[in-house]
Amino acid sequence: MTEAVALSLSNxxxxxxxxxxxxxxxxxxGATLLGVILLSSLFAGxxxxxxxxxxxxxxxxxxxxxxxxxxxxxxGRDIFSxxxxxxxxxxxxxxxxxxxxxxxxxxxxxxxxxxxxxxxTVIMRVVDTxxxxxxxxxxxxxxxxxxxxxxxxxxxxxxxxxxxYARLVRAEVxxxxxxxxxxxxxxxxxxHGRIMFRHILPNVITPTIIFAxxxxxxxxxxxxxxxxxxxxxxxxxxxxxxMISEGKGFILTAWWMVTLPGLAIVLVGLALSLLGDGIAxxxxxxx
Amino acid sequence: MTALLQVKDxxxxxxIRGGILNRVVNNVQAVNDVSFGVREGEVVGLVxxxxxxxxxxxxxxxxxxxxxxxxxxxxxxxxxTLPKEDMRKFRxxxxxxxxxxxxxLNPREKIRTVIGHALTQHQxxxxxxxxxxxxxxxxxxxxxxxxxxxxxxxxxxxxxxxIGIARxxxxxxxxxxxxxxxxxxxxxxxxQVINLLDDLRGQFNLTMLFIAHDLAVVEHICDRVxxxxxxxxxxxxxAGTLYSAPNHPYTQALLSAVPIPKPGRKLARVVLKGDIPxxxxxxxxxxxxTRCPLAVADCAAVVPVLKQIGSDHFSACILTA
Ligand SMILES: Nc1ncnc2c1ncn2[C@@H]1O[C@H](COP(=O)(O)OP(=O)(O)O)[C@@H](O)[C@H]1O
Ligand SMILES: [Mg+2]
Numbered sequence: 001m002t003e004a005v006a007l008s009l010s011n012x013x014x015x016x017x018x019x020x021x022x023x024x025x026x027x028x029x030g031a032t033l034l035g036v037i038l039l040s041s042l043f044a045g046x047x048x049x050x051x052x053x054x055x056x057x058x059x060x061x062x063x064x065x066x067x068x069x070x071x072x073x074x075x076g077r078d079i080f081s082x083x084x085x086x087x088x089x090x091x092x093x094x095x096x097x098x099x100x101x102x103x104x105x106x107x108x109x110x111x112x113x114x115x116x117x118x119x120x121t122v123i124m125r126v127v128d129t130x131x132x133x134x135x136x137x138x139x140x141x142x143x144x145x146x147x148x149x150x151x152x153x154x155x156x157x158x159x160x161x162x163x164x165y166a167r168l169v170r171a172e173v174x175x176x177x178x179x180x181x182x183x184x185x186x187x188x189x190x191x192h193g194r195i196m197f198r199h200i201l202p203n204v205i206t207p208t209i210i211f212a213x214x215x216x217x218x219x220x221x222x223x224x225x226x227x228x229x230x231x232x233x234x235x236x237x238x239x240x241x242x243m244i245s246e247g248k249g250f251i252l253t254a255w256w257m258v259t260l261p262g263l264a265i266v267l268v269g270l271a272l273s274l275l276g277d278g279i280a281x282x283x284x285x286x287x
Numbered sequence: 288m289t290a291l292l293q294v295k296d297x298x299x300x301x302x303i304r305g306g307i308l309n310r311v312v313n314n315v316q317a318v319n320d321v322s323f324g325v326r327e328g329e330v331v332g333l334v335x336x337x338x339x340x341x342x343x344x345x346x347x348x349x350x351x352x353x354x355x356x357x358x359x360x361x362x363x364x365x366x367x368t369l370p371k372e373d374m375r376k377f378r379x380x381x382x383x384x385x386x387x388x389x390x391x392l393n394p395r396e397k398i399r400t401v402i403g404h405a406l407t408q409h410q411x412x413x414x415x416x417x418x419x420x421x422x423x424x425x426x427x428x429x430x431x432x433x434x435x436x437x438x439x440x441x442x443x444x445x446x447x448x449x450i451g452i453a454r455x456x457x458x459x460x461x462x463x464x465x466x467x468x469x470x471x472x473x474x475x476x477x478x479q480v481i482n483l484l485d486d487l488r489g490q491f492n493l494t495m496l497f498i499a500h501d502l503a504v505v506e507h508i509c510d511r512v513x514x515x516x517x518x519x520x521x522x523x524x525x526a527g528t529l530y531s532a533p534n535h536p537y538t539q540a541l542l543s544a545v546p547i548p549k550p551g552r553k554l555a556r557v558v559l560k561g562d563i564p565x566x567x568x569x570x571x572x573x574x575x576x577t578r579c580p581l582a583v584a585d586c587a588a589v590v591p592v593l594k595q596i597g598s599d600h601f602s603a604c605i606l607t608a
Binding site for chain 1 (some may be wrong): 346349351374375376378379381382383385386387390391392393394395396404405408409451454455458
């Protein structure tokens with residue numbers, strides 16, 4: 001019976017679609033989920049029924065119902081609206097805190113690998129120093145020095161994250177710079193800039209993007225953790241970590257204050273993981 | 288006739304680093320005391336088993352590797368000591384064709400860019416006629432101009448090798464190193480590419496160093512042949528002489544491995560035993576002695592020098608009278 005179904009599937013007109021679906025289920029589900037989250041965060045201003053910062057002291061700690069789908073918090077703020085606005089902030093922080101380390105790490109790793117010698121030694125000693133500390137320990141340490149806040153968090157996550165990219169890119173560059181097409185470029189007297197940007201970087205970038213796709217999940221989780229601890233985004237801004245932190249005192253009387261922002265984090269993490277793995281698979285097949 | 292390219296005592300050691308201090312603990316002696324000349328318009332073969340240092344010689348000549356010591360004089364200029372900026376301009380005169388057609392083209396560059404940028408880098412032609420030049424070059428290597436906007440993955444190995452040849456010839460060089468240009472190709476295509484190089488040699492007035500790992504390939508195209516083994520030159524001879532009267536035992540061994548000997552060529556079949564020794568600890572004296580069927584005790588004592596044994600014919604063997 002199952003065999004017959006499988007057979008008819010593979011012969012049917014939709015068999016190609018079915019094959020793509022089977023192969024890239026994770027990618028499709030992840031992309032769709034993230035797409036929905038992204039769109040609703042972009043249009044948070046239109047979708048959310050209430051102002052995320054507006055107190056309403058007559059309607060505090062309301063359980064989810066039609067007027068407040070996710071309930072209200074202890075100040076009467078609409079949690080659904082706050083979760084939506086927080087999505088925009090958390091995704092943007094996640095994106096930037098991967099983009100900055102990616103750029104810094106790629107640039108330094110490429111320079112180290114390409115020029116070698118003393119330049120390489122110096123850069124790699126700095127990389128070693130930075131990767132000697134556990135990620136969160138370094139992030140919290142840097143924020144402790146700079147003081148809590150959004151800007152500190154950008155700096156801390158960049159400084160704590162770039163060394164992995166530098167290592168990855170350097171290793172790739174060491175391989176590619178020996179490729180015959182790079183030797184051909186050198187034999188033609190091309191300048192370092194052209195060799196780097198046209199011949200080397202385009203051919204080493206794929207694995208860094210695969211890594212960044214997984215890194216962004218970690219970064220978003222760190223962002224919310226830091227805000228939960230009061231080290232990142234500061235109240236009264238709507239941010240998932242802050243919301244969970246504010247809700248933890250009411251966990252027995254108003255479960256929705258903690259649970260629903262938590263669910264948002266889980267969904268984003270799931271979407272990004274599925275998408276990241278899917279893209280990694282796709283790029284590896286292409287390469 | 289004076290040589291266009293003169294190589295003297297060329298040496299290339301690759302350091303092996305180790306230990307916690309990352310110090311040089313040993314060297315790969317890839318090229319050792321290599322001296323030879325290439326005359327203008329000549330095609331010289333450089334032959335030897337894999338690992339004998341042929342690629343390293345070719346790349347060191349173009350300064351794609353920096354030599355450990357020695358001199359390379361090209362048309363009167365000592366190029367190994369040329370400042371980087373002068374060398375960059377000089378590169379127009381010396382080009383290289385690579386062995387692996389799949390690794391020698393950037394997968395992300397269209398053919399138009401591959402060739403076009405060589406022209407702009409060396410300011411060849413006006414921006415308007417560069418397109419025509421690219422078309423003409425493609426036709427000269429036997430490719431259609433329609434291929435200009437395609438990427439390397441759309442071509443076969445033989446076509447890619449033709450693109451690599453066009454790239455090298457775009458700057459109208461005087462001298463070209465062809466590093467085993469057909470070794471990676473199907474046997475059926477090898478002859479086509481060799482014939483192409485033979486044609487282009489006339490059209491572009493080329494002087495060439497043609498690297499190969501067996502003697503069968505070079506016979507057709509080379510005027511003279513250099514035989515290398517484990518970083519050193521064993522024998523240099525005009526192609527005809529090398530095939531009819533090889534002197535060095537290593538050359539004889541290589542020749543007896545050529546599948547279809549010419550009728551009338553009488554050679555004792557010499558089969559090499561064992562593998563090529565490590566270039567980290569090459570044998571003392573003659574590096575070939577460990578595999579030489581004729582080796583005597585004295586072979587271990589001194590490194591034999593290249594002795595002239597005939598017109599344009601040199602051999603490095605102490606048994607040569
Ligand atoms: N970059 C390098 N580092 C260390 N050893 C090398 C390097 N390039 C070549 N060699 C060594 O030098 C020797 C000669 O290599 P090569 O010139 O490629 O020989 P061939 O082209 O005749 O096969 C080999 O033993 C090879 O392993
Ligand atoms: Mg080689």
